[in-house]
Amino acid sequence: xxWNIGANDVANAFGPSVGSGAxxxxxxxxxxxxxxxxxxxxxxxxxxxxxxxxxxxPEVFSGDVVVFGIGxxxxxxxxxxxxxxxxxLSQPVSTTHAIIGxxxxxxxxxxxxxxxxxxxMGAIAASWVISPLVxxxxxxxxxxxxxxxxxxxxxxVYMAKAxxxxxxxxxxxxxxxxxxxxxxxxxxxxxxxxxxVPVAILIGTFVTFAARLTIKARTASLRVRxxxxxxxxxxxxxxxxxxTACYMAFAHGANDVANAxxxxxxxxxxxxxxxxxxxxxxxxxxxxLAFGGAGIVIGLGTYGYKVxxxxxxxxxxxxxxxxxxxxxxTATTVLICSKLGLPISTxxxxxxxxxxxxxxxGFGALDLSVIKRIFASWLITIPVSAVFCAVIFxxxxxxxx
Amino acid sequence: MRNLGKxxxxxxxxxxxxxARKVHECVKLIRPIADAVLLGDVDKLRELQxxxxxxxxxxxxxxxxxxxxxxxxxxxxxxxxxxxxxxxxMDRMADDAEDFAVVATFRQLELPEELREDFLxxxxxxxxxxxxxxxxAEHLAELQxxxxxxxxxxxxxxxxxxxxxxxxxxxxxSRKLARNFYAMDGLNPVTIxxxxxxxxxxxxxxxxxxxxxxNLRLMITRK
Numbered sequence: 276x277x278w279n280i281g282a283n284d285v286a287n288a289f290g291p292s293v294g295s296g297a298x299x300x301x302x303x304x305x306x307x308x309x310x311x312x313x314x315x316x317x318x319x320x321x322x323x324x325x326x327x328x329x330x331x332x333p334e335v336f337s338g339d340v341v342v343f344g345i346g347x348x349x350x351x352x353x354x355x356x357x358x359x360x361x362x363x364l365s366q367p368v369s370t371t372h373a374i375i376g377x378x379x380x381x382x383x384x385x386x387x388x389x390x391x392x393x394x395x396m397g398a399i400a401a402s403w404v405i406s407p408l409v410x411x412x413x414x415x416x417x418x419x420x421x422x423x424x425x426x427x428x429x430x431x432v433y434m435a436k437a438x439x440x441x442x443x444x445x446x447x448x449x450x451x452x453x454x455x456x457x458x459x460x461x462x463x464x465x466x467x468x469x470x471x472v473p474v475a476i477l478i479g480t481f482v483t484f485a486a487r488l489t490i491k492a493r494t495a496s497l498r499v500r501x502x503x504x505x506x507x508x509x510x511x512x513x514x515x516x517x518x519t520a521c522y523m524a525f526a527h528g529a530n531d532v533a534n535a536x537x538x539x540x541x542x543x544x545x546x547x548x549x550x551x552x553x554x555x556x557x558x559x560x561x562x563x564l565a566f567g568g569a570g571i572v573i574g575l576g577t578y579g580y581k582v583x584x585x586x587x588x589x590x591x592x593x594x595x596x597x598x599x600x601x602x603x604x605t606a607t608t609v610l611i612c613s614k615l616g617l618p619i620s621t622x623x624x625x626x627x628x629x630x631x632x633x634x635x636x637g638f639g640a641l642d643l644s645v646i647k648r649i650f651a652s653w654l655i656t657i658p659v660s661a662v663f664c665a666v667i668f669x670x671x672x673x674x675x676x
Numbered sequence: 677m678r679n680l681g682k683x684x685x686x687x688x689x690x691x692x693x694x695x696a697r698k699v700h701e702c703v704k705l706i707r708p709i710a711d712a713v714l715l716g717d718v719d720k721l722r723e724l725q726x727x728x729x730x731x732x733x734x735x736x737x738x739x740x741x742x743x744x745x746x747x748x749x750x751x752x753x754x755x756x757x758x759x760x761x762x763x764x765x766m767d768r769m770a771d772d773a774e775d776f777a778v779v780a781t782f783r784q785l786e787l788p789e790e791l792r793e794d795f796l797x798x799x800x801x802x803x804x805x806x807x808x809x810x811x812x813a814e815h816l817a818e819l820q821x822x823x824x825x826x827x828x829x830x831x832x833x834x835x836x837x838x839x840x841x842x843x844x845x846x847x848x849x850s851r852k853l854a855r856n857f858y859a860m861d862g863l864n865p866v867t868i869x870x871x872x873x874x875x876x877x878x879x880x881x882x883x884x885x886x887x888x889x890x891n892l893r894l895m896i897t898r899k
Contacts, residue, residue, distance in 0.1 A: 418823075427825040505822050589681025594821065629683055633751055636823050639687025641751040 276355050277535035277567050280370055281574020283362065284531060285311060286582035287622045288523035291598035293587030297516035300587070304580045308572045310521040314528025315568035316561065317454050321616035322530055323559040323567075326537025327544075329395050329616065330375065331382040345671050346385060346664075347538035350377035353664035354534070357656065366648075369620035372656040374534045375399065380661025381668055402617040403653065406608050407627025414604025414631035421512075421596050422635065431504050435511040436494065440486035443515055446522050446603065448479025453529070453610050486515075513595035519602040526609035527621045528568060534618065536567035593629075597637045604628035623649055685750045688742055688759055689817045695738040696813035699766050702731045702773040703806040703881060710799045713780050713874075714792055721781050728777035735770045739763055753820060754895040762891040766813075768884045769806065776877040785867055788860065794853040795871075801849055802878045805842045805885045812836065812892060824896050833896060836889040846882040850875045 289307050292298045298306070327347075354373040361368035382390045425434045452475035455466050466474065540559045593601070605621065605628040612619045626645060633641040705728050712720040742763055746756060787795065812835055815828065822828050857863060857871050 422823050422825055426823055429827075431826060505826065505828065586681060590684060592684050592687070626683060630751070633753065636753040638684065638751075639689055639753055639820050640685035640745070642683055642685040642749060643751050644749045645683050 276351050276370075276374075277532070277570025278574035278577070279355060279358055280531050280535060281311070281571035281576075282578035283358075283574075283582055284370060284621065285524065285527065285571070285575050285579050286586045287625050288527045288602075289520050289583050290586035290590060291523075291593045291602055292516045292520035293583055294590040294593045295513060295516065295595045295598045297513040297595055297598070298520060300580060300584050302517070303520070303583055303587075304575060306517060306521050307524045307579075307583075308575055310524035311528035311532075311571045311575065312565075312568035314525035314530075315532035315571060316528075316564050317458060318525075318529035318610070318613050319532040319536075319564045319567065320559050320561075322533035322613055322618045323537040323540055323564070325395075325399075325616040325618055326374065326378065326533050327541045327559065330378050330392060330399075331390050332392055342385065342672075344542040344544075345675065346381035346668055347378075347541040349668035349671055350374060350381050350538045350664050351535075352667050353377040353380065353660050356667075357660045357663055361652075361656070366652055368652050368656050369622060370531060370534045371618045371620045372403075372653060373660045374538065375618060376657035376660035377664035378538065379657070380664035383661070384665040384668060399617060402612060402615075402619055403623070406612055406617075406619045407623050407630075409627075410604045410608040410624035411627035411631035411634075412604075413607055414600045414628035415635050417603050418597065418600035418632045418635040418637055421600065425508060426505075426596075431508045432511070435508040436490050437487075439511050439515050440483045440490065442599070442603070443486050443518060444479040444483030446518060447482040448475045449607060449610065450522060450525065451475045451478045453614060457614070509595050512599050516595050516599050516602075519599050519606070522606040523602045523609075523621075526606040526613065528571060529613040530609050530619060530621060532564060532567040532571060535570060536563050537618075539563065539567075592638055597632050600632050600635075600637070601625065601628040604631060685747075686745045687817075687820065688745045688752065689820050691738065691742045691745055692759070692762065693813055693816050695735060695742055695763065696766055696810055696816075698731065698735040698738050699770045699773075700806050700810040702728060702735060702770045703803055705731065706773055706776055706799055706878070706881075707803055709777055709780050710796060713785055714787060714795075716784050716786075718781075718784060725777040725781050728774050732770045732774045735767070739767050753824070755898050758891055758895045758898065762888055762895070765884045765887040765891060769881050769888070772877045772880040772884065776874060776881075779870060779873045779877065782870060783866065785870060786864065787867070787871075788863070791853065791857055791860070791871075794849065794856060795875075798846060798849040798853055798875060798878055801842065801846045802882050805839060805846060805882045808835065808839050808842065809885045809888055812839070812889065816892075819896065829896050833893060836893050839889040840886055843882045843886040846879060850879050 285307050288311075289298070289303045293300060293303050351374075354370065354377045357373050357377075358368060358370060361373075379391055379396070421438070425431050425438055428434045452471055455474060456468060456471035458465055536559070540563055543560075543563065605625045608624050608628075609619065609621050626649065629638070630641060630646075632638065705724060709721065709724045709728070712724060742759075746752075746759060748756075752759065812832055815832055819829060819832065853875055854872070857868055
C-alpha cells in the first residue's frame with residue numbers, strides 16, 4: 276500500500292515542478308524521498324490515529340481484538356486491490372477514499388452500521404469537499420498577489436527578487452510550525468502554541484533575510500534586457516520551486532502515510548497486546564511511521580520516478596509562478612488537514628488549486644469535466660472498496676477457521 | 677493517479693495565431709491583384725483569384741479548428757465571447773479580401789493615370805493595417821503566458837490604439853479616391869461601380885481589423 280502511494284501519488288506533488296522545468300527528475304526523486312519520509316515521520320501521526328481509531332469505535336471490538344486486526348489487514352488488501360484495478364482502468368481514484376471505504380466496509384459487515392462513528396465520518400466527508408475549495412482559494416490568492424505585485428509592476432524583476440525571499444520565509448514558517456506544534460513528544464517536538472508560533476516566525480524571518488542577502492550578493496551586477504524580463508521573473512520563482520515542491524511532498528507524506536499504516540497500526544497493536552483490551556487512545560508508534568515513510572520512498576524509487584516524468588511532460592503549461600501558487604495552496608491545505616487528523620486526498624486538493632490559478636487567469640484552458648470524473652470516483656470508490664473489504668474479511672476469517 | 681495532465685485542455689491561443697497568419701496571407705494577396713488590375717492582365721487575375729480562394733478556404737478550416745477547441749467544458753482565461761468575436765472579425769477580413777479578388781476579375785478596367793496612385797495608396801494602407809494586426813495577434817500566446825498583465829500587455833494596448841488610427845487613415849484615403857473618380861468626367865459608369873465595390877471591400881477589411889483590435893483589448897482588460 277505504501278509502495279502504491281509512493282509509486283503513483285508522489286508524482287502529483289512533484290509533477291508541477293518537473294513540468295515547469297525547475298527540477299530534473301533525478302533531483303526531484305531524491306528531494307521527494309527525503310521530504311515524504313520527513314512528513315510521514317514527523318507529522319503523519321494525527322491522520323493515522325484517525326484511520327486506526329477515529330472512524331470505527333474500537334470499544335465495539337474490545338471482545339475480539341484478533342478480529343479487529345484481521346479486519347484492518349482486510350481493509351489494506353481491499354484498498355490496494357481496488358487501487359490497482361482503478362489504475363489499470365486509468366480512473367482517478369484516491370488512496371484515501373479507498374482505505375476509508377474499506378474500513379467502513381469492515382465495520383459494517385462485522386457489527387452493523389452502529390459501530391461506525393458517523394459524526395466523525397461526516398466531518399471527514401465534509402473535508403473532502405471543503406479541502407479542494409480551500410486549496411483553490413489559497414492558490415487563487417497567491418497567484419493574484421504575484422500577478423498584482425510582480426507581473427503588473429513597473430519593475431517586475433526587482434519585485435520578484437523582493438517577493439521570493441518573503442514567500443520562502445512564509446513557507447518555512449508554516450512548515451516548522453507544523454513540526455514543532457504538537458509534534459512527536461519523544462523528540463520534544465510538542466511545544467504549546469504560544470511557544471511554537473514565535474519560534475516558527477523567528478525561523479521564517481531568518482530564512483527570509485538569509486535568502487535576501489544571498490540574492491543580493493549574487494545579482495549585484497546583473498542587468499536584464501527589457502524583452503527578457505518576464506522570463507527572468509519566472510526563473511527567479513523557478514529557483515525557489517524546489518522548496519515549494521518539498522513542501523508539497525512533506526504535506527503529502529504527512530497525510531497519506533496514514534492510508535498505509537493506519538490500519539496496520541491497528542493490527543500491530545492487536546498482535547502486540549495479545550488479547551489485552553484495545554485502547555482507542557494509544558498513539559501510533561514512531562517506528563511504524565518510519566516504516567510507512569520507507570515504503571513510500573521505495574515505491575517512489577522503483578516506479579514513482581516514471582510517473583513523475585510522465586506527469587511532468589504532460590503539464591508543461593505550469594510555469595514556476597503558477598506551479599508555486601498551486602503548490603503553496605495545496606500543501607498548506609493538506610498540512611492543516613493533517614494536523615487536524617483529517618484524511619484527505621492530496622490530488623484532489625491539487626486539482627482545486629490548479630482551478631484556483633485558472634480563475635486568476637493563469638491557464639489558457641482547463642478541462643472542467645475532470646471535476647465530474649472526480650465526483651464519480653468518490654461515489655464509486657467508497658462502496659466498491661467497502662464490498663471488497665467485506666469479501667476479503669470473510670475469506671480471511673474462513674482461512675482462520 | 678496520473679490524471680493531472682488531463683486537467684489541461686488545448687489552449688485556443690496558438691490555433692488563433694495560426695488563423696490570424698492565414699488571414700494576413702489573404703490580405704497580402706491584394707497587392708499583386710491590384711497590380712494586375714492596373715496592368716489589365718486578365719489571366720494573372722484569374723490565377724490570383726484562385727490563390728485567394730484557396731487561402732480563404734484554408735483560413736476557414738483553421739477557424740473551425742479554433743471553434744472546436746472551445747467546448748463549454750473548458751474554463752478559459754479570457755471571455756469565450758471575446759475569442760469568438762475575435763475569430764469572427766478575422767474571418768470577415770479574409771472574406772472581404774476574397775470579395776476584392778472576385779470583383780477584380782469581373783471586367784477589364786481602364787483606370788486613368790490620376791486615379792492609380794490613390795488606388796494603390798489605399799491598397800497599401802489596408803495591407804499595413806493587417807500587418808500591424810498580425811503583429812499583435814502573434815503576441816496572444818505570450819500574453820496568455822504572462823497572465824494578461826505587465827509591460828507586454830501595456831505595449832499591446834498601445835498598439836491597438838495605433839491600429840484604430842490607421843483605420844481612420846484608410847477611410848480618408850478611400851474618401852479621397854471616391855471624390856476623384858466621381859468628379860472625373862468621361863469615366864465609364866461601370867468602371868465607377870467596380871471601383872466603388874473594390875474600395876468598399878478594402879474599407880471593410882480595415883474596419884474588421886479595427887474590430888479585431890478592440891476584441892483583443894477586451895480580452896486583455898476584462899476580468
